Amino acid sequence: MSVWDQLIGQEAVVGQLQRAAREERPHHAWLFTGPPGSGRSNAALAFAAALLCEREDPRERGCGHCRACRTVLASSHADLTHFVTENPQITIEEARELVVRAQDKPSVGRRRVIVVEDADRMAERTSNVMLKAVEEPPPGTVWLLCAPSPMDVLVTIRSRCRPATLKVPAVADVAELLVRRHGVDRRRAEESARLAQSHVGIATRLALYDDARTRRQEVVSLPLALGGVPDAVRAADRLHRIAVEESRADAEARNEEERKQLLVALGAPESGRVPPAIRGALNRLEADQKRRSRRIQTDTLDRFLIDLTTFYRDVLTLQLRTGSGLVNEHLGQELADHAANTTPERTLHRIDAISRTRERIRTNVSAQLAFEAMAVSLL
Numbered sequence: 001m002s003v004w005d006q007l008i009g010q011e012a013v014v015g016q017l018q019r020a021a022r023e024e025r026p027h028h029a030w031l032f033t034g035p036p037g038s039g040r041s042n043a044a045l046a047f048a049a050a051l052l053c054e055r056e057d058p059r060e061r062g063c064g065h066c067r068a069c070r071t072v073l074a075s076s077h078a079d080l081t082h083f084v085t086e087n088p089q090i091t092i093e094e095a096r097e098l099v100v101r102a103q104d105k106p107s108v109g110r111r112r113v114i115v116v117e118d119a120d121r122m123a124e125r126t127s128n129v130m131l132k133a134v135e136e137p138p139p140g141t142v143w144l145l146c147a148p149s150p151m152d153v154l155v156t157i158r159s160r161c162r163p164a165t166l167k168v169p170a171v172a173d174v175a176e177l178l179v180r181r182h183g184v185d186r187r188r189a190e191e192s193a194r195l196a197q198s199h200v201g202i203a204t205r206l207a208l209y210d211d212a213r214t215r216r217q218e219v220v221s222l223p224l225a226l227g228g229v230p231d232a233v234r235a236a237d238r239l240h241r242i243a244v245e246e247s248r249a250d251a252e253a254r255n256e257e258e259r260k261q262l263l264v265a266l267g268a269p270e271s272g273r274v275p276p277a278i279r280g281a282l283n284r285l286e287a288d289q290k291r292r293s294r295r296i297q298t299d300t301l302d303r304f305l306i307d308l309t310t311f312y313r314d315v316l317t318l319q320l321r322t323g324s325g326l327v328n329e330h331l332g333q334e335l336a337d338h339a340a341n342t343t344p345e346r347t348l349h350r351i352d353a354i355s356r357t358r359e360r361i362r363t364n365v366s367a368q369l370a371f372e373a374m375a376v377s378l379l
Helices: 011-022 040-052 067-073 092-102 124-135 171-182 186-195 200-208 210-220 229-265 276-320 329-340 344-360 367-377
Strands: 029-033 080-083 112-116 141-147 162-165
Touching (some): 011 040, 080 092, 124 141, 171 186, 186 200, 186 210, 200 210, 229 276, 276 367
Parallel strands (some): 029 141
């Protein structure tokens, strides 16, 4: 099984990356773009594995079996930097650290590869910090940046990168992956792939965890419970509370483990007061953890909004009689009733309201208030 097998429905990009991996001096910077769930980071890691593969025959690079391929896919290769920010945006300090790492010579492989997920989370000033390093990296260093679209990256950065554009895979391809990789029942796999709109990560979660399916069902059923303003406010508050609880549960265990590891690394006493010299490091860790928790919460809320959009997408499909398949087939009758009692113009207005809320929650506004305002506008 090669590293390319995980890139389902991306034959054109796989061919492009395979040809580049065979070159003695591949292009020094790449920009992987595609809709959420298309597999941008997976494609970047697969390409990184091919660039660092130990096979001598260029045609076999990306074999998936050698030590280099396995460690790259596990993000543990010595010459790989796989960066994922835990902040709402990539900070200048993080960008500077990446620039420093890009100057290091390869230690065990032929190249040094830097994968940067969420490159769209860079402000202009942060992008300028990385510009020179991306434009003229040391020999042997390759940058692999990931973003939803080229327009999400500063033009001075994307103009230095070779594009690798991914597409949303077919539902059948995602279902086949779930069956092959996780042994999921085919009917459940197909339903999960459809509900996730071919987003591999979300489809996997829906296929494997019943609580994820329950939460999604509650989100997409929200419009059916909107009888008035009080109902809208209560529904919005509940969704916000679920997101907060989910992000808190995801962070608490990890936060405590990180705190223990830091105390051990700094030689703190097992009990008693923490020395002042160590307290500063703990305060910095807690600040980082708080920012990470906020991002997890924002990402969870955003996922809820994407799921909610599918309800109105299906309503619009029925109103315009496009003949397209419904994402939420299990709500067929409810969708038909909703479509009959409103207009396409009103449905588009509601979709716009959800889209505006997605933008707002990524700023400093209160997510709870933004959700309440959105729910009222859906009436």
